[in-house]
Amino acid sequence: MVIPLVMDLMAGNGHAGVFFEAGLLTCLTGGLVALASANAVGERLSIQQTFLLTTGVWVVLPFFGAIPFVVGATEASVTDAYFEAMSGLTTTGATVFNGLDDLPEGLLLWRSMLQWFGGIGIIVVAMAFLPELRVGGMQIFRSEAFDTSGKVLPRAAEIASRISIVYVILTVVCTLCYIGVGMGFFDALNHALTSISTGGFSTRDASFGAFQGPPEYIAAIFMILASLPFVRYVQLMTGTARPLFSDSQIRVFLIVVTGLVIFLTGYRMIVNGDNPEHSFREAIFNVTSIITGTGYASVDYQLWGPVPVVVFFFIGLVGGCAGSTCCSVKIFRYQLLFRAIETQIRRIHSPHGVFTLKYEGRSVGEDVISSVMAFVTMFVVSLGILTVLLSATGLDFVTSVSGAAAALANIGPGLGDIIGPAGNYATLSDTAKWLLTAGMLVGRLELMVVLVIFTARFWRS
Amino acid sequence: MVIPLVMDLMAGNGHAGVFFEAGLLTCLTGGLVALASANAVGERLSIQQTFLLTTGVWVVLPFFGAIPFVVGATEASVTDAYFEAMSGLTTTGATVFNGLDDLPEGLLLWRSMLQWFGGIGIIVVAMAFLPELRVGGMQIFRSEAFDTSGKVLPRAAEIASRISIVYVILTVVCTLCYIGVGMGFFDALNHALTSISTGGFSTRDASFGAFQGPPEYIAAIFMILASLPFVRYVQLMTGTARPLFSDSQIRVFLIVVTGLVIFLTGYRMIVNGDNPEHSFREAIFNVTSIITGTGYASVDYQLWGPVPVVVFFFIGLVGGCAGSTCCSVKIFRYQLLFRAIETQIRRIHSPHGVFTLKYEGRSVGEDVISSVMAFVTMFVVSLGILTVLLSATGLDFVTSVSGAAAALANIGPGLGDIIGPAGNYATLSDTAKWLLTAGMLVGRLELMVVLVIFTARFWRS
Numbered sequence: 001m002v003i004p005l006v007m008d009l010m011a012g013n014g015h016a017g018v019f020f021e022a023g024l025l026t027c028l029t030g031g032l033v034a035l036a037s038a039n040a041v042g043e044r045l046s047i048q049q050t051f052l053l054t055t056g057v058w059v060v061l062p063f064f065g066a067i068p069f070v071v072g073a074t075e076a077s078v079t080d081a082y083f084e085a086m087s088g089l090t091t092t093g094a095t096v097f098n099g100l101d102d103l104p105e106g107l108l109l110w111r112s113m114l115q116w117f118g119g120i121g122i123i124v125v126a127m128a129f130l131p132e133l134r135v136g137g138m139q140i141f142r143s144e145a146f147d148t149s150g151k152v153l154p155r156a157a158e159i160a161s162r163i164s165i166v167y168v169i170l171t172v173v174c175t176l177c178y179i180g181v182g183m184g185f186f187d188a189l190n191h192a193l194t195s196i197s198t199g200g201f202s203t204r205d206a207s208f209g210a211f212q213g214p215p216e217y218i219a220a221i222f223m224i225l226a227s228l229p230f231v232r233y234v235q236l237m238t239g240t241a242r243p244l245f246s247d248s249q250i251r252v253f254l255i256v257v258t259g260l261v262i263f264l265t266g267y268r269m270i271v272n273g274d275n276p277e278h279s280f281r282e283a284i285f286n287v288t289s290i291i292t293g294t295g296y297a298s299v300d301y302q303l304w305g306p307v308p309v310v311v312f313f314f315i316g317l318v319g320g321c322a323g324s325t326c327c328s329v330k331i332f333r334y335q336l337l338f339r340a341i342e343t344q345i346r347r348i349h350s351p352h353g354v355f356t357l358k359y360e361g362r363s364v365g366e367d368v369i370s371s372v373m374a375f376v377t378m379f380v381v382s383l384g385i386l387t388v389l390l391s392a393t394g395l396d397f398v399t400s401v402s403g404a405a406a407a408l409a410n411i412g413p414g415l416g417d418i419i420g421p422a423g424n425y426a427t428l429s430d431t432a433k434w435l436l437t438a439g440m441l442v443g444r445l446e447l448m449v450v451l452v453i454f455t456a457r458f459w460r461s
Numbered sequence: 462m463v464i465p466l467v468m469d470l471m472a473g474n475g476h477a478g479v480f481f482e483a484g485l486l487t488c489l490t491g492g493l494v495a496l497a498s499a500n501a502v503g504e505r506l507s508i509q510q511t512f513l514l515t516t517g518v519w520v521v522l523p524f525f526g527a528i529p530f531v532v533g534a535t536e537a538s539v540t541d542a543y544f545e546a547m548s549g550l551t552t553t554g555a556t557v558f559n560g561l562d563d564l565p566e567g568l569l570l571w572r573s574m575l576q577w578f579g580g581i582g583i584i585v586v587a588m589a590f591l592p593e594l595r596v597g598g599m600q601i602f603r604s605e606a607f608d609t610s611g612k613v614l615p616r617a618a619e620i621a622s623r624i625s626i627v628y629v630i631l632t633v634v635c636t637l638c639y640i641g642v643g644m645g646f647f648d649a650l651n652h653a654l655t656s657i658s659t660g661g662f663s664t665r666d667a668s669f670g671a672f673q674g675p676p677e678y679i680a681a682i683f684m685i686l687a688s689l690p691f692v693r694y695v696q697l698m699t700g701t702a703r704p705l706f707s708d709s710q711i712r713v714f715l716i717v718v719t720g721l722v723i724f725l726t727g728y729r730m731i732v733n734g735d736n737p738e739h740s741f742r743e744a745i746f747n748v749t750s751i752i753t754g755t756g757y758a759s760v761d762y763q764l765w766g767p768v769p770v771v772v773f774f775f776i777g778l779v780g781g782c783a784g785s786t787c788c789s790v791k792i793f794r795y796q797l798l799f800r801a802i803e804t805q806i807r808r809i810h811s812p813h814g815v816f817t818l819k820y821e822g823r824s825v826g827e828d829v830i831s832s833v834m835a836f837v838t839m840f841v842v843s844l845g846i847l848t849v850l851l852s853a854t855g856l857d858f859v860t861s862v863s864g865a866a867a868a869l870a871n872i873g874p875g876l877g878d879i880i881g882p883a884g885n886y887a888t889l890s891d892t893a894k895w896l897l898t899a900g901m902l903v904g905r906l907e908l909m910v911v912l913v914i915f916t917a918r919f920w921r922s
């Protein structure tokens with residue numbers, strides 16, 4: 001089945017081949033999950049198998065995803081093609097291709113689809129697998145709406161189907177909105193696919209610089225919607241809107257975004273002397289783009305001055321809500337970290353009082369706290385190591401540290417002249433590209449999933 | 462008492478005045494502690510009083526410490542003088558003065574003495590106060606050798622006297638060693654004062670660039686000795702050497718330093734083609750200087766290439782052992798963070814097992830874990846905020862982020878052309894200097910001590 005499709009692909013060379021390939025990818029994903037299901041008939045997927053399956057899928061799929069870039073008009077090297085496919089499937093959105101405007105539409109759509117499939121894939125993994133794997137504190141979401149059986153795969157299938165409906169609806173509505181503000185169908189579809197997945201691939205080298213004006217507002221709205229926990233939309237569909245409004249993660253996220261937009265709008269107006277609408281539009285678009293980890297650029301915000309540069313670096317380390325397509329540290333971990341500070345201050349005040357750390361009204365066990373701590377530590381250590389390794393390929397400090405952050409947090413653009421919002425990853429060395437590829441994978445799977453596999457303990461039984 | 466001394470000082474203008482001033486400072490420190498003791502007669506110092514006393518001492522003393530810089534040959538502005546004094550008393554070692562080589566010896570000695578007193582002060586605070594205050598996980602050191610009574614101040618006095626003896630002995634031996642390798646008495650004494658306090662002020666603009674060769678080895682040895690927990694030396698004096706060798710914090714610290722020295726020696730030899738002795742000497746000196754947060758520079762390591770720059774940035778965030786004069790995150794917190802990852806991996810492997818996080822054979826309570834987490838979060842958040850504020854004064858990204866790190870971790874030099882190992886803080890704006898001054902204070906007092914005071918809860922009772 002695989003070989004004829006590859007043949008088709010090579011013959012078609014344009015649209016047709018690419019679409020067959022898309023079908024191939026979908027079959028493969030389905031096939032892997034089906035295979036895993038078959039293995040797990042009657043019994044739950046073991047923890048080890050779940051780790052290997054999750055990591056395996058994200059290592060293997062980019063090879064297939066890379067084929068169109070090698071045989072297509074881009075004629076990319078294996079490194080570039082795998083980088084681009086990984087950047088797609090992890091929803092990072094860093095690109096090694098120059099001249100996007102001149103690429104065949106099939107290839108552009110392929111890139112967008114990689115992100116779209118990667119986005120839905122990660123929501124399912126985050127909701128179905130990670131809480132079971134107790135990774136990065138995700139176990140606090142175990143008792144979420146979907147906690148029906150204890151088996152991993154039946155839950156995964158159920159979650160996937162419900163979430164998919166929401167995901168498709170959001171994508172369709174987003175496409176229509178983009179068309180409504182004047183974008184052509186092809187651009188609208190592609191940007192809808194990469195907005196809802198917070199992926200950030202564009203059809204233009206100038207990214208949203210080519211669509212300044214109303215499309216920026218549409219993008220901002222849908223990037224925010226894509227950063228909320230998708231389980232809330234599923235609940236909304238079944239008629240319960242209350243969880244959507246009572247979710248403290250959503251509330252904190254919206255407050256942070258609003259605060260940053262007000263700050264940067266003010267900064268643009270007062271410091272840069274820009275007009276209110278333009279300041280507000282650029283602020284809301286770029287803040288949303290970076291904090292959600294989408295990574296569209298409508299302008300080189302490095303020209304705004306040193307403050308925005310630093311702000312954009314740090315907000316990339318925030319991320320959206322858990323259970324969305326967003327990567328990075330994510331709001332709920334910051335909530336837990338700040339709860340720890342609050343509890344700490346209470347304890348200092350009343351040394352003999354007993355204070356438990358609470359989240360959403362439930363008390364949070366030591367298990368969750370120490371796994372959030374493990375996540376944050378791994379994030380910082382990975383950032384440090386990746387930065388050192390990138391600098392060893394000859395890159396300067398800013399490019400290394402922002403590139404490492406942009407890969408680990410699946411943002412896309414970094415800082416500086418090379419990989420900043422006005423640049424891309426084309427000129428980096430192959431070594432740097434492979435390092436970043438590894439960074440995207442490790443970051444996308446919440447660090448611990450990949451790293452656990454490299455422990456002796458994992459293989460002992 | 463104060464006025465005549467200030468008169469003396471202004472008349473003397475050189476050595477004499479400065480030494481009177483030193484006496485004044487010592488009297489003041491003693492006076493404050495005595496005052497506090499008097500208040501606490503018969504009852505323990507309240508938690509609130511301890512927080513206020515600790516912060517108060519580090520805010521007020523620099524004003525007195527700054528006087529010689531205003532009236533002395535430097536004729537510094539209040540901003541510069543307070544910055545320099547705070548940089549001294551927090552053992553940061555960032556300087557705003559050019560032309561150190563031409564300053565009167567009295568002023569140079571004054572700078573060194575500020576660091577030396579600041580160093581002994583912080584050890585006492587870290588050992589006597591912080592465990593009681595449950596700040597940043599320091600409560601795991603509560604059951605250390607000194608846990609005699611439960612009262613804060615009697616312990617403080619006892620600890621201060623025992624530690625002081627060790628501190629003085631180390632300083633004298635260090636001075637003699639510097640003299641032994643050919644440094645003059647004055648340079649030897651000053652550098653001993655700032656080595657044992659891991660402070661990093663030098664008598665020369667070129668810092669250790671003026672003493673290349675054997676003095677670098679002496680400095681490396683004493684910076685390492687100054688980064689170990691001083692309680693171990695006290696135990697050694699009373700005849701028990703075992704704790705010194707069984708302390709896992711010391712072991713991890715020495716392993717990390719050794720690994721880094723081997724790596725950078727190799728890098729210098731292979732990548733830069735330098736000779737073995739020179740590579741080793743520069744590696745051990747500069748690694749030790751930055752990881753202990755001393756901040757001496759013997760060479761501009763930014764010229765070695767991008768890898769060392771990145772490495773030096775990150776090792777500044779490591780720090781030495783708790784209970785020494787070192788600042789930054791410190792080894793024991795990294796140990797706890799990595800224990801959390803290890804425990805996490807165990808839990809993933811055996812979801813139904815019960816695993817407690819252990820340190821030095823004792824199980825670590827949730828209290829300690831969440832306060833380490835609070836510390837790390839506050840460190841990263843403070844770093845982010847300070848970086849943004851510094852960039853708002855017009856500084857570039859590298860200067861802002863490395864300056865913020867160098868202040869919070871009390872290292873001294875940052876990266877880049879302005880505040881890097883070859884530069885100093887003289888040209889920064891007054892606003893930037895005050896921001897950095899605040900950063901040094903907050904970092905020196907383990908972040909929470911200062912921040913707790915700004916909470917409403919603190920003032921409620």
Ligand SMILES: [K+]
Nearest residue numbers: 092199293294
């Ligand atoms: K992205």
Ligand SMILES: [K+]
Nearest residue numbers: 553660754755
């Ligand atoms: K220092």
